[in-house]
Amino acid sequence: MTLSGFTWSTHGDGSDFRRLEDVLRRSAAATPDAIAVIEPGGATTFAHLDEAVNRFAAALVAEGVQPGDRVCYLGENSTTFFEVLHGAAKAGAIPVPLNFRLAAPEIAHIVEDAAPRVAVLGPGMEIHAETIAGTGVECVLTEVPHPGFAVLDAWRAGHPAVDPGHARDPEDTALMFYTSGTTGRPKGIELSGRNLSSALAGPLAVVGFDADSVALAPVPFFHVTGFGLALMAHLKGATLLMLNPDGPADLCRILREHRVSHAVMVPTVIQFLLGLPEVRDAHWGTLSWIMYGGAPMPEPVLRDATEVFGCGFYQGYGLTESTGGVALLGPQDHRPTPATVHRLRSVGRVEGNNEVRIVDPATGADLPPGERGEVIVRGGNVMKGYWRRPEDTAAAIDADGWLHTGDGGSMDADGYLYLHDRLKDMIVTGGENVYPAEVESVLTGHPGVAQVAVIGVPSQRWGESPLAIVVRAAGADGEALTAESLIEWAREHLAHFKCPTDVAFVEALPLNASGKLQKVRLREEFAGR
Structure with a gap:
């Protein structure tokens, strides 16, 4: 079948991919004994992965998850990620992968916005269980036992490994990623099955x-x-x-x-x-x-x-x-x-x-x-x-x-x-997108900061690194308000990759006749820093 100008199929059977929930179904049927995933704990075949996914999907349905509900996953790459991804899809829900590198307040904001019915926390992420539960999520699951929260293995145990068989319209939302916007507020990006196949x-x-x-x-x-x-x-x-x-x-x-x-x-x-x-x-x-x-x-x-x-x-x-x-x-x-x-x-x-x-x-x-x-x-x-x-x-x-x-x-x-x-002033550092407005918003929350502009400067290691250019507030202690103290402040509120790696203190930021910040001048002045 021709899709998006190309002729392609899954395993050469002539069938096209239009739904996220069909991806694992087809691979498990076509090559059940093939290795799907290799991770430190061992290898998993497509048949075994599909069985785990079906059990997770059945547990979601038993939990009362309805088509269109969101199911979040917070954790590093693992087979659990795929259980959540494919299992939520098979139940008609919308999987929402979360950036595990974010700070707790950032995670809380995204979870509040997505309003998931279920959130799954991978190993090491159980430290965020209380934060996520505090947003109103009723079912928070951890892979590692954590006081007061259900463990994923026990939660899905006893549910049949039976595919709920949900098949949504290819135009329906199949997946949601979150990305930071230029306003500093993360936004959920709705992607449909048609988007993914295209x-x-x-x-x-x-x-x-x-x-x-x-x-x-x-x-x-x-x-x-x-x-x-x-x-x-x-x-x-x-x-x-x-x-x-x-x-x-x-x-x-x-x-x-x-x-x-x-x-x-x-x-x-x-x-x-x-x-x-x-x-x-x-x-x-x-x-x-x-x-x-x-x-x-x-x-x-x-x-x-x-x-x-x-x-x-x-x-x-x-x-x-x-x-x-x-x-x-x-x-x-x-x-x-x-x-x-x-x-x-x-x-x-x-x-x-x-x-x-x-x-x-x-x-x-x-x-x-x-x-x-x-x-x-x-x-x-x-x-x-x-x-x-x-x-x-x-x-x-x-x-x-x-x-x-x-x-x-x-x-x-x-x-x-x-x-x-x-045009959006985005900084790309080590493959991660950083939006200056988000970093500036955090830094201006420091009582010693009057004004701040964040720009990207060349980095041999990361491509670019965030540099904060700061005007101290009147009466601020110059010895106390150091580059180190501001970077530490940022790290308490933001993922580390978003934080400035250096701070420059100036008397005033360059503005044009309309009072708008001229970041072009700052980039020229600090390009060699």
Whole structure:
């Protein structure tokens, strides 16, 4: 069947994927004895995973969970993640993966917004049980025993491993991710079955996934990139490797020992790997491709990686609001000729049934090739909308269905997309998105801070790092209000990756004639810091 401009199927049986709840059903039926997941505790077949998922789904139904209810998962990558993902889907509920790196107040806000019927906490996350229960969630389950809360194993015990058989409309909300907005308030992004199938059709058609593939995504599944690789693996009956490397040397070992064929990495990880002699001495014949993104990839590093690993390289560009991939830079562009070397600076060409335009952000008029403007996207990938935020949805998606990304970019005459300044001021640090408004909101809560601006500055290790530029409040003790004390303040309220790594104190922030902050001047002044 043709979907989103590509001909593809699950296991070659001619059936298309339009519902999240059908993914594991099909793989368990087609390859029940194949290994679905390998993690530190051992391997799990598709049949055993499907049995656990069905038991979880049956327990949800017994708990009174109705179609459309939300079920949250807070924890690291594990088989429990898939129990919640596929089990909630089979019960008609909406799975909501949460960022386990967030601070307790951030988690509480998201849970309050999602209003789930059930929340499942992975190992180490039981410390947040009281916080989540305090938001009104009636059923909070922990994997590790925690006083006053039900343990997941006991809760689902005794329920039959029978698929409830729910099949929702492909246009219904199938999954919800949360992402921070420029206002500093996280927003739920509703993705339908059609969004997911459209987003995965393009990558599945070009990356050569099959039942013999071994996929490694040492990135969290609450990110759409890691989630996309995991879902592709389950669609194609491939093995998903969920081992968290302890540094670059351990990652090299895992890649080799498990004969990984498909991997997702951020550029900083690739750069660390290239610094190991054993990486350069190894034979990488089993590695088919590496997908990278989430931060700039220096051209020399990219050229070196292409030669060392000898596999196909892909770079993807997309947003959670576009269910990930919008554009893809494929292997042929990673081995350029002198006439095409400039394409390494692009994020590739538009994929699937997506349309991309570069428009004047003020007038909405289309701009000619090479001219910079705002990137806007339309197609089956574009989200249904923001959860319970119709005004924000209307501001992001216009009447003609175009998603306004807020990213600055240009398109060349050959259809390659180039990203430039980010119109939303987003900072990308180590593959994580950080929105300055959120960090600024926390820092201005400190009594010694009068004004603050947060910008991204270049970092050799992380691509970018947040820098806070602070005006002290009148009467503030300069010796007490130090960079260290402000960073510590931020860490009490925010995930550590969002916190500034440095603080600069200034007498005043630069404003234009209208009183608006001029972050361009700050970036110029502090670019070398």
